[in-house]
Amino acid sequence: MHEASLIQRLVREVEAVVARENATRAVAVHLWLGALAPLSAAHLREHFAATSPALAAARLEITTSTDLGDPNADAVILQGVEVGD
Numbered sequence: 001m002h003e004a005s006l007i008q009r010l011v012r013e014v015e016a017v018v019a020r021e022n023a024t025r026a027v028a029v030h031l032w033l034g035a036l037a038p039l040s041a042a043h044l045r046e047h048f049a050a051t052s053p054a055l056a057a058a059r060l061e062i063t064t065s066t067d068l069g070d071p072n073a074d075a076v077i078l079q080g081v082e083v084g085d
Contacts, residue, residue: 003039003047006076011051023083025036026058030080033064034073044076059085 014026029048033041041062049055067073 004044007047007051010078011045011048012054012057012075014055014081015052015069016030017081018083022030024085025053025083026055026081027063027079028059028082029055029078030061030076030082031063032040032075032079033062033072034077035065035068036073037076038074039076 008032014029018024018026031044033044041064044062045060048060051056063079065073
């Protein structure tokens, strides 16, 4: 269940950027996935766009870290959002 709440949190963050920019959708979403993150890049891709119409066609770009010593190794971090109308 932690995975679902993590994905929903990311979706809310992206939707907030879309709204703040007065756009209708996200064109691209840039994420950083820590080496110890609780989900894989494939799983994230599978479920991310399905959760929101504003993200359905967004390009999901994921940078995956292999650094187990990184202070954010267990995190998924939103690095940026490109928006469009």
